[in-house]
Amino acid sequence: MHPTDLLPRFHALDAFLLAHQHLWRPRPFTHRQLPWETLHPALSTWLRNRTLEQAEAAHNHPEDLDAPEPFARLAQQSRTLSQIDPLPHAALTHVSPRMSVDVPGRKWQQIEAFASRLTFHHSPSPSHWLDWCSGKGHLGRRLAHDGQALTCLEYDPHLVEAGRKLSDKLGINAQHLHQDVMAQDAATRLTAQHTPVALHACGDLHVRLMQLASDAHCQHMAIAPCCYNRIASDHYQPLSANGQASELHLSLDDLALPLSETVTAGARVRRQRDTSMARRLGFDILQRQLRGIDDYLPTPSLPSAWLDKPFADYCTDLAELKHLPPPGPQDWPALEAAGWQRLAQVRNLELLRNLFRRPLELWLILDRALYLQQRDYTVLIGIFCDSLLTPRNLLILAERN
Missing domain, CATH: 3.40.50.150 (Vaccinia Virus protein VP39)
Structure with a gap:
């Protein structure tokens, strides 16, 4: 991007992010119902009815998704505002293969x-x-x-x-x-x-x-x-x-949005990540019942060994860790299945939020570039x-x- 283009692009991104912050700030993982869903019921229903595999396939390029409006309009705006060219490429002097050892x-x-x-x-x-x-x-x-x-x-x-x-x-x-x-x-x-x-x-x-x-x-x-x-x-x-x-005032959660795109995780890591998130979402349903409060309860990072526990033990131990009442008898298979269903919905609802992933990152990059200017x-x-x-x-x- 040419130096003279930095400020106009920054202002355009700033306006876009501010106008649509009600769409990208709320995290589907922590909200059972997102504020924007009542405004766009057709889009909400369409996204919630998709599978986890469909969400995964669209994760890196949500702008290509054929979803109900206003998705396509926002995707086009996001694509236009995020357009940035490769920097000029210069041929590198060859180095010994020993240089890349380790x-x-x-x-x-x-x-x-x-x-x-x-x-x-x-x-x-x-x-x-x-x-x-x-x-x-x-x-x-x-x-x-x-x-x-x-x-x-x-x-x-x-x-x-x-x-x-x-x-x-x-x-x-x-x-x-x-x-x-x-x-x-x-x-x-x-x-x-x-x-x-x-x-x-x-x-x-x-x-x-x-x-x-x-x-x-x-x-x-x-x-x-x-x-x-x-x-x-x-x-x-x-x-x-x-x-x-x-x-535009950004929280730590907001700043994490550009980092949500992943391309390097292997199949085992992805399975472990999905299992961890599905269990957390299943526990989220349970903790709302136990507390009688329909709000998300943050939980700490857990060792991967927790994923080897039976789901009932996972929830019981996590409830104790968070000082909640003992869960008592539950339909654990149904609760675990509900966690996986919520994970599919969360991942698909995130596709709308992900349209703002690159615009927000470019806003942050331009803030740095303008500072150096x-x-x-x-x-x-x-x-x-x-x-x-x-x-x-x-x-x-x-x-x-």
């Missing part, structure tokens, strides 16, 4: 795709890469393989040491430093000579990079954000003046890889004016 295949593909989009136009090429929240430094080594300097900042000392050994083994000129990037002294690690890069640094971590790198007048930076809800505050704090002026950077945003490789495929490229 890197999971999908992660290496993401690194290659990220590296191929780092084209800067108006200043000298980067000479000192800084890999932010680097882990073992795989991204930094890919960028610095032809002799540039590399600094890797990482919080986990075991990853720092493992990265140092890999860099030494591969002959990469790298400095691996143990650093809490949220600590005050992190600012001393950046200078104007550094080109910071971050591939899927979470929430506050990538925001911190933008703040410190722009303070240090770094000439370039490249950031692919992730996990917008991983923040210390209990609501989103916009970065740009335009974000701060918006009437305010700090005297020319900013491009675009796609760096196919969504099948990672749904978090938006990249911010910033170059100091």
Whole structure:
């Protein structure tokens, strides 16, 4: 997206999200009846009558669903507002296969795709890469393989040491430093000579990079954000003046919406996830009866071993954990079946909410881009890889004016 397009698109997304927040804010998992269902009964009935398998098939591309209105109209608006082009691609210098040893295949593909989009136009090429929240430094080594300097900042000392050994083994000129990037002294690690890069640094971590790198007048930076809800505050704090002026106030639940798209989970993980959610939904029916209150009751994350318990024991133990009255005799097979039925309805009702998944993510990305514009950077945003490789495929490229 061209720098001059950032603000108009932000305003259009802002208006779209504000106008339809009654559709995307309420979570079907926590509401037995959603507020919008009385407004759009035909759509509600159509979605509720679909199977779990049908919901799963439409999960990644709900905009293609042939559902009753207003679904198609909203899908078209979502598609138009979310339209964003891939960033220019540059051929990468070939590296030894040894470089990708110890890197999971999908992660290496993401690194290659990220590296191929780092084209800067108006200043000298980067000479000192800084890999932010680097882990073992795989991204930094890919960028610095032809002799540039590399600094890797990482919080986990075991990853720092493992990265140092890999860099030494591969002959990469790298400095691996143990650093809490949220600590005050992190600012001393950046200078104007550094080109910071971050591939899927979470929430506050990538925001911190933008703040410190722009303070240090770094000439370039490249950031692919992730996990917008991983923040210390209990609501989103916009970065740009335009974000701060918006009437859109985002909770942690709202910030999790863009992360609900998944493409990497295997069949076993999906089965485990579905069983866990169906059981929670079955328990939700039970806890409303036990409390005499028709409201959702949050429950803690449970060890996967809980899924091996008989459903009756699962509910009885969870009721005790939440200090509820003992369930007593229940029709446990019927209750468990009701949980699976609710899961199918929840997943299908979520398809409407998911139309706002990408617009909200792009709103958040644009808030970051506009913040960097305010700090005297020319900013491009675009796609760096196919969504099948990672749904978090938006990249911010910033170059100091």
